[in-house]
Amino acid sequence: MKVKTEIIAVGSELLLGQIVNSNAQFLSKQLAELGMNVYYHTVVGDNPERLEQAIKTAQTRSNVLIFTGGLGPTKDDLTKETIAKALGRRLVTNEEALTFIEDYFKKTKRSMSENNKKQALVLENSCILRNDFGMAPGMALQYEDKFYMLLPGPPSEMKPMFTNHGREYFTTQLGFQEKIISRVLRFFGIGESQLETDLQDLIDGQSNPSIAPLASDGEVTIRLTAKHEQETVAIQLLNGLEKTIQTRVGQYFYGYDETTLVTELMKKMIDYKITLSAAESLTGGLFSEQLTSIKGTSLVLKGSLVCYTNEVKQNILKVSKETLKAHGAVSEQCAREMADNIRNLTGSDIGISFTGVAGPEPLENTPVGTVFIGISMSKKPTKVFPLNLAGDRNGIRKRTAKYGCYYIMKVIEGEYS
Amino acid sequence: MKVKTEIIAVGSELLLGQIVNSNAQFLSKQLAELGMNVYYHTVVGDNPERLEQAIKTAQTRSNVLIFTGGLGPTKDDLTKETIAKALGRRLVTNEEALTFIEDYFKKTKRSMSENNKKQALVLENSCILRNDFGMAPGMALQYEDKFYMLLPGPPSEMKPMFTNHGREYFTTQLGFQEKIISRVLRFFGIGESQLETDLQDLIDGQSNPSIAPLASDGEVTIRLTAKHEQETVAIQLLNGLEKTIQTRVGQYFYGYDETTLVTELMKKMIDYKITLSAAESLTGGLFSEQLTSIKGTSLVLKGSLVCYTNEVKQNILKVSKETLKAHGAVSEQCAREMADNIRNLTGSDIGISFTGVAGPEPLENTPVGTVFIGISMSKKPTKVFPLNLAGDRNGIRKRTAKYGCYYIMKVIEGEYS
Numbered sequence: 061m062k063v064k065t066e067i068i069a070v071g072s073e074l075l076l077g078q079i080v081n082s083n084a085q086f087l088s089k090q091l092a093e094l095g096m097n098v099y100y101h102t103v104v105g106d107n108p109e110r111l112e113q114a115i116k117t118a119q120t121r122s123n124v125l126i127f128t129g130g131l132g133p134t135k136d137d138l139t140k141e142t143i144a145k146a147l148g149r150r151l152v153t154n155e156e157a158l159t160f161i162e163d164y165f166k167k168t169k170r171s172m173s174e175n176n177k178k179q180a181l182v183l184e185n186s187c188i189l190r191n192d193f194g195m196a197p198g199m200a201l202q203y204e205d206k207f208y209m210l211l212p213g214p215p216s217e218m219k220p221m222f223t224n225h226g227r228e229y230f231t232t233q234l235g236f237q238e239k240i241i242s243r244v245l246r247f248f249g250i251g252e253s254q255l256e257t258d259l260q261d262l263i264d265g266q267s268n269p270s271i272a273p274l275a276s277d278g279e280v281t282i283r284l285t286a287k288h289e290q291e292t293v294a295i296q297l298l299n300g301l302e303k304t305i306q307t308r309v310g311q312y313f314y315g316y317d318e319t320t321l322v323t324e325l326m327k328k329m330i331d332y333k334i335t336l337s338a339a340e341s342l343t344g345g346l347f348s349e350q351l352t353s354i355k356g357t358s359l360v361l362k363g364s365l366v367c368y369t370n371e372v373k374q375n376i377l378k379v380s381k382e383t384l385k386a387h388g389a390v391s392e393q394c395a396r397e398m399a400d401n402i403r404n405l406t407g408s409d410i411g412i413s414f415t416g417v418a419g420p421e422p423l424e425n426t427p428v429g430t431v432f433i434g435i436s437m438s439k440k441p442t443k444v445f446p447l448n449l450a451g452d453r454n455g456i457r458k459r460t461a462k463y464g465c466y467y468i469m470k471v472i473e474g475e476y477s
Numbered sequence: 478m479k480v481k482t483e484i485i486a487v488g489s490e491l492l493l494g495q496i497v498n499s500n501a502q503f504l505s506k507q508l509a510e511l512g513m514n515v516y517y518h519t520v521v522g523d524n525p526e527r528l529e530q531a532i533k534t535a536q537t538r539s540n541v542l543i544f545t546g547g548l549g550p551t552k553d554d555l556t557k558e559t560i561a562k563a564l565g566r567r568l569v570t571n572e573e574a575l576t577f578i579e580d581y582f583k584k585t586k587r588s589m590s591e592n593n594k595k596q597a598l599v600l601e602n603s604c605i606l607r608n609d610f611g612m613a614p615g616m617a618l619q620y621e622d623k624f625y626m627l628l629p630g631p632p633s634e635m636k637p638m639f640t641n642h643g644r645e646y647f648t649t650q651l652g653f654q655e656k657i658i659s660r661v662l663r664f665f666g667i668g669e670s671q672l673e674t675d676l677q678d679l680i681d682g683q684s685n686p687s688i689a690p691l692a693s694d695g696e697v698t699i700r701l702t703a704k705h706e707q708e709t710v711a712i713q714l715l716n717g718l719e720k721t722i723q724t725r726v727g728q729y730f731y732g733y734d735e736t737t738l739v740t741e742l743m744k745k746m747i748d749y750k751i752t753l754s755a756a757e758s759l760t761g762g763l764f765s766e767q768l769t770s771i772k773g774t775s776l777v778l779k780g781s782l783v784c785y786t787n788e789v790k791q792n793i794l795k796v797s798k799e800t801l802k803a804h805g806a807v808s809e810q811c812a813r814e815m816a817d818n819i820r821n822l823t824g825s826d827i828g829i830s831f832t833g834v835a836g837p838e839p840l841e842n843t844p845v846g847t848v849f850i851g852i853s854m855s856k857k858p859t860k861v862f863p864l865n866l867a868g869d870r871n872g873i874r875k876r877t878a879k880y881g882c883y884y885i886m887k888v889i890e891g892e893y894s
Contacts, residue, residue, distance in 0.1 A: 070690060075505055075518065076700070077501075077503065077508075078700065080498065080502040081518070084497075085494045085498075087494070088491070088492055088493055097521065100492075100527075101519065102493065102520075103514065103517065103518035103519075113538065134673050135673070168846075175670050175673070194867065206798065214692075216872075218860075232683050303763065344765055344769025344774070345757070345762030345764070345766035345769065348783040349760070349761050349763040351761070352763075352783070352785060353871060353874065354759075357785065361761075363783050363785050363786060363793065364762060365783070366762065366778070372823060405608055405793065406788075408790060419772075432665065453772060454770055456772070471813055
């Protein structure tokens, strides 16, 4: 069967322009990877008649219908009900889902209102897709020659549900022959255009695997996608191309697929049993926050100080009045003292400091984008890395935190391995 | 005539998930302001047969069809051609557009390729919408009882074209009397289903203004939209309904439209000239990071301590060994000491503390989602707020930071105003 997929988003908030249909983009990417053709996106409001019409239209032109939204507890959530009507299926209570919902309310000590039970209703004889981040279960079924999948609207629920359960449903049900395997290589410290120049001949000559560079948030990724009936062959194709790429730009490579600089840094520090602490002025806690967003951080991050004011830099971090007076808070000297002092204050192996001007206005006559990152180590002289970053306030802060991870990794590779 | 608008985006890049359909969101907002109902968004690829089908479908259910994309010079730009075919109109060269294009190439000293002339082709007897930021002109026309508008795909061209020329076309052609005014009320600390239950009668009886609740990231918003020929009356309608809503759930209200909890907290603290510092265990810097992401933070946030380990809680924050031994780090007592000590350490008016279990595993036999937020004030007894939050590690941390903002605002309203 030739797959013709239509993604139908249900929600008046989309038609009012309150939110953008990012679900359709996410699903389209995923389906492209699976080799499933997407021919239409449709958005329809919380209106049963128009939704029913949209379903009828989709049935005439598509054979895989994926719905997002309208599975919630409120009156205007009516995707299940309308599809049930269109397919002549009953809605039945899913005991597993009901128990899950009841437990959720017990756990959070909130009172469960009647309409929450509505979320446990599912289409009869459908395959349930577990919701690991919310209450409304998803479902999938085949009816006549068409496939139907119902996913929740909130991206935080929909994305993991499709990745962890929805994809598998299609791969098994549609019995794909060709295996499509992707691998993302992540780079930091090199610009997109430089990377493209270094790989131009490979990009021009690409066929299978395909090469797709993408720049975002100061990082560059390259997505390699290979297709073959045998998975092992597809993987060999990827390995061959990656090897060529790594020999050219390997020094900027930091990880695969969905990883982040912070994750890779954490792994390395846990391996080497190194402890860390940060003195954050410019970044205001962003660096520590990113580390602590990963489990197991307590093995690495002892603690950090958000020293946003000079008062705190002096009184708690003990940066000398002279340094602040003579060089200012945004200076190589201040970054050095901040890094040394936070390391001593917490007794960590490495102390890192962030000071700079995020803007919008210059500070102490120092232009926006001026940044100093200090790294203090027990066994080696303290290093200070100066940066001049472009972008707005938060762009500068985010990229500064990334450079922090990158520099620590480089330092560790040099000092500890 | 009752306006039924359909926005049709043409472009395979949308169906591949390479870009998100932000044009549809932008136009939907604009059209809502004009009081034009949007009933459908459709996305179709650069394929003449499917585009023609999409046009036919739209003609059966909509009377205003707005197209974005496919006006460019390349072979796969075929929106004009396909619409011309569907409406039986000729494409004619628009001299003004052609001159403009030729001038553009002269100016930029680039050589004009033949296919660029294609961009000067317009539907016969259509109203031309000037493109102030690109080469392809837009166009609008009435055919039988329907209106058609063709806009370019790049948002940088489409948005100004619609705002500066497209809006006017509709207001004059459709001769609108009615003004549409929206207001978004933002709530925190109440679930969507609970809020709906509290407002059920209003939601059931809604007509003008309309009421649209929406939940995301632990917050709930209600969009009120009023229509009336006189703007003042529409505003009166909104005020009346808001008053009723505020009397019922006002204690959870925190702000209007596009604001955030952090922004509202910052405003309040700057107004009251209150300084703040945080002791962040569970949140690991997230709370401070969110404050410092807003300019002007230095007036409010003196500094914070990320006290991720008990070692740092004891040695730097001076939480008593006894407390940690007897009650553990995740306890009402520890939250209280953390809040008091960070306030004294930094000399701030308010000290806030965050301790809890983000998971994935329980900590000190305390279940995931257990959270204590302490708030210490110079003039008043310290408060500790216990929470039981559901969700994954980062969901718990993010919601904890939001509760922190919410509780401080409540405390300030009680203590300082």
